[in-house]
Amino acid sequence: MRRFAVGVGALAVFAGQLAWSQTPANTTRTLHPWQAPMPAGNSEAYFTNLKSGDRIETPYVLKFGLSGGWGLAPISKPMAGKSGHHHLLVNRDLPLDFKAALPFNEQYIHFGKGQMETVLTLAPGTYTLRMLLADDKHLPHFVYSKPLKVTITKKNAVDPKSLVKPGLALTLSEGEQKPPFRVQFHASGLNVGHAAQQEKDTGHFKLTITSKTGAVAEMDFAEGQTEAWLAPPAGNYTLKLDFVDNLNPQQVLTGPVTATVKVKP
Template sequence: MALQHTLAAGLAALLPLIGLAQASPAPVRTFYTWQAAPTLTTAEAYFTNLQNGARIETPFRITFGLTSNWGLAPISVPQAGKSGHHHLLINRGLPLDFKKALPFDDQYIHFGKGQMETVLTLEPGTYTLRLLLADDRHLPHFVYSKPLKITVTRKNKDTDPLTLVSKGISFLNMAPDARLKGPFKVQFQASGFNVAHLSQKQKDTGHFRLTVTPKSGDKPVEMDFPNGQTEIQLAPPAGAYVLKLDLVDNLNAGKMLADSVSTTVRVE
C-alpha cells in the first residue's frame, strides 16, 4: 500500500513536467431552496433568440442556452462531470462517430473559452444551424439542439459585428414584473464574458450567482452556480420577488465581472 501511494505521488508530480493536464474532479452540485428539478429528462443545448424558420439580416448576434444539469467549461483546464463547450454546426448534421473529435472549419465553429454567444456573418441564403456540446478534447457529448432552418435575407456590409456585442449580463426570459406559475425557468446570459467552473481558476472567467429576495421581507435565498450552469428551474411559493443576477470572478473571490442586473416577478 505504501508503494502504491509513493507511485501515485510520483506520477502526480511528473504530470506537469510531461505536459499532461489532470482533469478537475467531478463537481458537487447543491440543490437550493425553491429550486425545482429540470423539466427535461434529457440534457440539451439550444438557441435562445432564434427560432426555426427565422428570416434574419446579418450580422446577427445569436445566443446559446444549456439545460440546468450541465455547465460550461473552457478547454484550457480539463473538467470532469457534466461539462463542455458549445459548437455551432452550419449545414452539418450530428457526427456519425461521437468518439471522434470535431473538426475545425467554417462549418464547425468552436467556443472553447466558455462563450454563450456569437455573431453570424453569413451571406444571403438558406442555412441549417445546430448546437452541439463537446469536452476539452472536442469529443461530442450527447447534448445538442434541434436543427434550425433559417434564411439570411441580406448582409449589411457596413455593420461592424463587434458593435452587436455589449459587455454585460442579463436575464434572457424575464420580462419586468412578469407573472409566472412555477416551476419556471430562469435563463442567464453573459455577453462579452466567458463562463467557467470556479474550480478551473481561469483568468477572465466567471460563474453566475442568483439572489431571490421575497418582497414579503423574508430572508433572501442566494444560489451560486460554480459549475458553469447558465439556467435554473424555480418553484417558490406564491408572492412577489426580486431576482438579482451577478457574474462572480473565478480568480478573485468577491469581485464581480459585470454590473448586477435585477428584475421583479410575481409567482401566482
C-alpha cells in the same frame, strides 16, 4: 410562449437568510429549497434568440443556452462531469461517430473559451444551424439542439465587434409564474466557466432572490450553469443576477441585472 429579457439595473441585496452553496464538480449538489431539480431528460444545447423559419440580416448576434444541469467550461483546463463548450454546426448533421473529435473549419465553429454567443457573418442564403456540446478534447456529448433553417436576406456593412458589449440578461416567461419555472442567464462579451478551474477572465452566474418579507436566497452556479428552475413559495420577488470572477469571488465582472416576478400558489 412570449419571453422577455431585462436590462442592467442596480439593486443592493445583501445575502442573509437561506444561504445556498454548491459543492465541487462531480459531487452531489445541494439545492436551495427555492430551487427545483432540473426536469428529467431535458439536457440540450439550444438557441435563445433564433427559431426555425426566421429571416435575418447579418451581422447577427446569435445567443446560446444550455439545459439539464450542464455547465460551460473553457478547454484550457479539463473538467469532467456535466461540462463542455458550445459548437455551432453550419449545414452539417450531427456526427456519426461521437468518439471522434469535431473538426475545425467554417462548418464547425468552436467556442472553447466558454462563450454564450457569436456574431453570424454569413452571406445571404438559406442555412441549417445546430448547436452541439463537446468536452475539452472536442469529443461530442449527447447534448445538442434540433436543427433549424434560417434565411439570411442581407449582409450589412457593420463591424461585427461593434455589436458585442459586456453585459448580462435574465430571461423568464412573461407574466405570473407557477412553480417550477425556468430562469435563463446570458453573458455577452464574457466567458463562462467552472469556478474550480480558476481561469483568468472567466466567471460564473450568481442569482439572489429577495422576497417582500425580507427573506433572501443566494444561488451560486459555480459549475458554469446558465439556467435554473425555481420553486419559491407564492409571493412577490426580486431576482438579481451577478457575474462573479472565478479568480476572485468578491469581484463581479460586469453590472447586475434585475427582474421582478410574482409567483402563484
